[in-house]
Amino acid sequence: MSSSSQHIVVIEAGRIESAYWKDLWRYRELFFFLAWRDVLVRYKQTFIGVLWSVIKPLLTMMVFVFVFGKLAKLPSDGVPYPVLVLSGMLPWLFFASAFSEAGNSLVGNANIISKVYFPRLIVPLSSVIVSLVDFLISGVLLVILMIWFNVLPDSRVLFLPFFIVLLILAAVGAGLWVAALNVKYRDFAYVVPFVIQFGLYVSPVAFNSNIVPEKWRLLYALNPMVGIIDGFRWSITGTNTPLYWQGVVVSVVVVILLIFSGVQYFRATERSFADVI
Amino acid sequence: MTAIISIENLHKKYILKHNVNKRYGSLRDELTNTAKQLANKFKSPINSSHQQAQEEEFWALNGVNLEIQQGERLGIIGRNGAGKSTLLKVISRIIEPTKGRVTLRGRVSSLLEVGTGFHPELSGRENVYLNGAILGMSKAEISQKFDEIVEFAEVEKFLDTPVKHYSSGMYVRLAFAVASSLEPEILIIDEVLAVGDAQFQKKCLGKLDDVGKSGRTVIFVSHSMPMITSLCDKAVLLDSGRIVKSGLVSDVVMEYYSSGQSSPASNDFSTSFVGDTAVRLLKGEVKNSKAEVALEVQIQEAITIEMTFEVTTNQQLKLVPNFYFYTANGECAFVSVSDSQLNFSKDKYMAICHIPSNILNEGVYFVGLALSSFDSGVNVHFFEKNSLSFNVVDSIETSSTRSGWAGAMPGVLRPKLNWETHKV
Numbered sequence: 001m002s003s004s005s006q007h008i009v010v011i012e013a014g015r016i017e018s019a020y021w022k023d024l025w026r027y028r029e030l031f032f033f034l035a036w037r038d039v040l041v042r043y044k045q046t047f048i049g050v051l052w053s054v055i056k057p058l059l060t061m062m063v064f065v066f067v068f069g070k071l072a073k074l075p076s077d078g079v080p081y082p083v084l085v086l087s088g089m090l091p092w093l094f095f096a097s098a099f100s101e102a103g104n105s106l107v108g109n110a111n112i113i114s115k116v117y118f119p120r121l122i123v124p125l126s127s128v129i130v131s132l133v134d135f136l137i138s139g140v141l142l143v144i145l146m147i148w149f150n151v152l153p154d155s156r157v158l159f160l161p162f163f164i165v166l167l168i169l170a171a172v173g174a175g176l177w178v179a180a181l182n183v184k185y186r187d188f189a190y191v192v193p194f195v196i197q198f199g200l201y202v203s204p205v206a207f208n209s210n211i212v213p214e215k216w217r218l219l220y221a222l223n224p225m226v227g228i229i230d231g232f233r234w235s236i237t238g239t240n241t242p243l244y245w246q247g248v249v250v251s252v253v254v255v256i257l258l259i260f261s262g263v264q265y266f267r268a269t270e271r272s273f274a275d276v277i
Numbered sequence: 278m279t280a281i282i283s284i285e286n287l288h289k290k291y292i293l294k295h296n297v298n299k300r301y302g303s304l305r306d307e308l309t310n311t312a313k314q315l316a317n318k319f320k321s322p323i324n325s326s327h328q329q330a331q332e333e334e335f336w337a338l339n340g341v342n343l344e345i346q347q348g349e350r351l352g353i354i355g356r357n358g359a360g361k362s363t364l365l366k367v368i369s370r371i372i373e374p375t376k377g378r379v380t381l382r383g384r385v386s387s388l389l390e391v392g393t394g395f396h397p398e399l400s401g402r403e404n405v406y407l408n409g410a411i412l413g414m415s416k417a418e419i420s421q422k423f424d425e426i427v428e429f430a431e432v433e434k435f436l437d438t439p440v441k442h443y444s445s446g447m448y449v450r451l452a453f454a455v456a457s458s459l460e461p462e463i464l465i466i467d468e469v470l471a472v473g474d475a476q477f478q479k480k481c482l483g484k485l486d487d488v489g490k491s492g493r494t495v496i497f498v499s500h501s502m503p504m505i506t507s508l509c510d511k512a513v514l515l516d517s518g519r520i521v522k523s524g525l526v527s528d529v530v531m532e533y534y535s536s537g538q539s540s541p542a543s544n545d546f547s548t549s550f551v552g553d554t555a556v557r558l559l560k561g562e563v564k565n566s567k568a569e570v571a572l573e574v575q576i577q578e579a580i581t582i583e584m585t586f587e588v589t590t591n592q593q594l595k596l597v598p599n600f601y602f603y604t605a606n607g608e609c610a611f612v613s614v615s616d617s618q619l620n621f622s623k624d625k626y627m628a629i630c631h632i633p634s635n636i637l638n639e640g641v642y643f644v645g646l647a648l649s650s651f652d653s654g655v656n657v658h659f660f661e662k663n664s665l666s667f668n669v670v671d672s673i674e675t676s677s678t679r680s681g682w683a684g685a686m687p688g689v690l691r692p693k694l695n696w697e698t699h700k701v
Contacts (some may be wrong), residue, residue: 011370011379033410041398115393116411117370117385187304271373274366275291 017172020146020267031122034109035129038101043131053134054141054189057093060069074207077241079233080149086142087233088205090135091163094194095171095225098131102175103192106183110277120270121263124179143201146237158234162232168254172227173258176266183269183277205230210241217247227251279382279462281494282368289338289363289518309506337363338374339518347383347462350495354502354533359515361498365467368496383462383494386413391465392452397441401432401451405438412416415520424457428532429484430454439585450477457484458574473477478526497584497673501528502666506605507639530605531668532573541666542572552586552648555594559625560585560644563667566634576639576671576691580632584646585625593620594650598628601645601662610642610689635693638686639671 043049048256063081068074069081105127106113106120113120113232145154182188203225204212212220215253229246281625282439283699337360345351353361366372369387394411395404405426409419428431430451432443440448468483485508488495504514505526512529512608516523521694522532534541542563551558565571566583574580582600644667647660 007384008384009370009381009385012373012375013366013376029416030410031412033407033416035402037396037399041396043443076523109394111390112394112411114371115389116387116413118411118413165556185304191668241602274371275373 010190014271020119024097024121024245027118027122030052030118033127034122034126035116038127038130039133042133048138056204057086057089057138060143061089064089065135067208074211077208077210077239079090079237079239080151083142083149083151083237084208085206086145089103090142090228091229092205092225092230093138094135094167094199095174095228096148096199097134098128098168099169099174099178100192100196101131102172103129103178103182103188105175106179106273106277107186107189107270113277118154120273121266122178124175124266125172128168128175131171132168133265135260142236147257151237153236154238156238159231163228163235166224166252167228167232169259170228170255173255173260173262174264177258180266180269183273199225201221204233208239208241209244211248217244218250220249221247222254224254228255281347281349281382282343282345283378283380284341284343284368285346285378285380287334287338287364287367287379288375289339289360289372289471289697291365293333293335293620302413315563320440325577334644337369338377341377341515341518341520341522343513343520345494346496347389348492349496349511350509350614352505352512352514352529353402353496353498354500354505354529355515360518361515362389362467363513363518365465365496365498369465376544381463385463385465386459386461387465388412388456388459388467388532389465391449391456394453395440395448398439399641400439401427401436401443404451405455408554409458412459413461414459421622426451426454430458432483442611445479452475453481457481457488458657461493463496464488467498502641503603503605503643506530527668530641533665534572541664543570544664546661546664551661552589552659555588555592555650557587557589557592558584558646558648558650558661561644561661561665563665571667573668575638575668575671576633577693579634580637580667581587582644582665582667584628584631584634585646586628586648587625588623592621593622595619595652596621596648596650596658599632599647599649601647601660602629603643603645603663604689605643606635608689610637634689637669638688638691639669640666676690 064085065081068085069076102124105124109123113123152247178192180189203223209220209230211216222245228251230243231248233239234241318615339360341360341364353364355361365387366389367374368381369385369389371387371389392408394408396407399407405423406416406419410416414422427436430447430453432447432451433485435447437444440451440616445449472600482504485567488587495508497505509526512526513520514529514533522529544561546558546560560583562583563572563574564568564583565574565579566580568581584598584600586598588594597615597617599612601612602610604610605611615628615630623662643660644665645660646664648658650656650658
């Protein structure tokens with residue numbers, strides 16, 4: 001109530017909100033509350049809710065180990081195949097769930113968006129938190145599995161936070177694009193499951209990416225999940241496969257492009273969300 | 278003093294797409310349309326505008342100019358589609374104007390809906406925090422007001438029950454309690470009070486009244502004229518996206534009524550079939566002492582309410598016309614029942630009620646027309662609430678009951694009574 005005269009807001013067509021990022025910061029509590037709501041609702045139905053974030057990667061891993069490791073006999077370069085698969089599965093599952101949560105977040109919160117003002121970026125950003133919680137819970141599974149197979153990470157594990165940040169940025173960048181597009185074109189609600197289903201097989205989730213022929217690897221890394229999963233796997237499993245750095249650089253560039261263009265597009269369309277949603 | 282809200286030449290345009298009845302498009306439509314347009318341009322480069330014929334511009338706001346001072350309580354009225362909600366949404370920064378500018382010199386909270394963001398799976402307690410955050414309160418602020426909110430909503434016992442198990446009354450009470458604990462400098466409210474039971478509505482009105490009195494600026498949209506008149510001191514009337522009248526709330530409310538097709542001082546029901554199998558309401562009218570239909574009557578003038586109705590059955594009925602009088606606050610001022618014991622047969626009739634001069638206080642009154650019979654139990658043939666309205670005015674010059682006091686006189690009635698004061 002104190003600074004009444006200082007707080008002036010001008011509403012005009014096409015006005016670039018100079019205080020946008022400041023506003024976003026001012027609404028940080030709403031960000032936490034929305035994330036908290038999503039987490040609460042997700043795990044409200046008691047224990048099985050938490051259990052799902054373990055069962056899903058576990059079962060998928062078992063199938064993949066059987067198909068790719070036992071039937072196709074793909075190489076694993078010294079890492080037990082279950083650890084190889086799960087260390088690719090976790091970042092992939094996070095990407096898949098964060099991408100689809102963020103993509104549907106605006107439409108899912110349409111009732112709030114059409115009734116209250118706040119920086120709209122909060123909605124897709126906060127929806128990623130649930131996936132992050134899932135990611136951490138299923139991370140426990142990976143730790144148990146690594147202890148079981150006696151796989152211990154070395155100093156390379158210091159790179160892990162970098163790859164996790166990259167992973168979050170990739171999911172948010174892609175999510176922002178789809179969230180904004182989904183408001184206007186509901187087609188994108190169908191694009192997301194397709195990308196997720198398709199991406200599982202074109203990303204090195206169930207196999208080591210060094211089985212891709214050398215000349216295709218840079219091209220392959222245009223899929224940002226390639227660099228991220230490779231890096232993730234490289235930094236925690238003591239694999240003796242060297243990291244293909246050129247590919248990681250390509251993936252980083254793609255992620256940066258994705259997040260910048262995503263924020264840009266989101267902010268450009270944000271103003272008309274309430275009109276069309 | 279600079280206005281706390283200045284609105285300059287505000288426009289909002291919507292494109293209405295005919296034949297397309299969904300607001301969001303599909304990518305396919307967009308692509309095929311673009312292709313079609315390209316093809317048309319190719320075929321006839323000069324005349325390619327007929328594609329646009331499907332689209333129609335609609336100006337929801339069409340040049341609104343308005344200054345609102347701090348502490349003002351402004352009502353916005355107008356028919357459906359006049360642009361009231363669009364205006365509120367632009368001021369609340371939910372939608373962007375097409376042209377023009379709004380300057381807000383204070384923090385705004387808007388209450389366009391009760392319980393925005395309530396989640397059915399979450400408990401009452403959790404929803405208080407969530408809803409508070411959505412409305413712009415900080416966690417500390419909500420915690421501080423938590424007890425007050427719960428007490429106001431009267432849901433202590435159910436705080437940890439998911440709100441999906443709440444009765445709709447409890448749900449609305451909780452939602453309103455959160456909203457009413459907001460303390461912004463500018464409060465924007467859209468039609469949210471049309472909920473809850475009468476007692477709770479009254480409580481809310483009281484709370485809102487406090488909000489207004491504490492020097493906060495309130496903008497209020499409602500279809501309920503009694504609510505507008507009781508809560509606001511000023512009002513604007515919107516029509517087709519423009520302000521057609523602004524000023525004191527009673528004047529604007531009267532303008533709203535008189536601009537309608539049927540003036541509320543005279544209301545023709547002959548085409549709207551109010552009634553039942555036995556009787557039909559045809560017409561209601563308010564007349565002044567000169568027997569003219571009048572919206573505005575002087576306080577020292579007698580008022581006549583007339584109701585024309587038709588008995589359509591061959592049966593003999595003992596009908597009792599009765600009129601309900603409501604103040605602008607929605608309170609019932611009084612009910613008057615005819616004492617005639619006539620037998621009515623198939624024909625048209627007029628019931629006339631005379632209100633003596635110098636009895637009603639100044640203000641807007643709403644008349645409910647009812648016809649009942651008590652032949653076989655109570656039978657209400659029709660009861661048209663708010664059928665008619667009139668405004669009792671008291672010009673200071675001709676005042677007979679003020680004795681020089683120029684301010685507003687409280688009360689529903691202001692009867693001219695016999696007084697005696699003498700030395701003892």
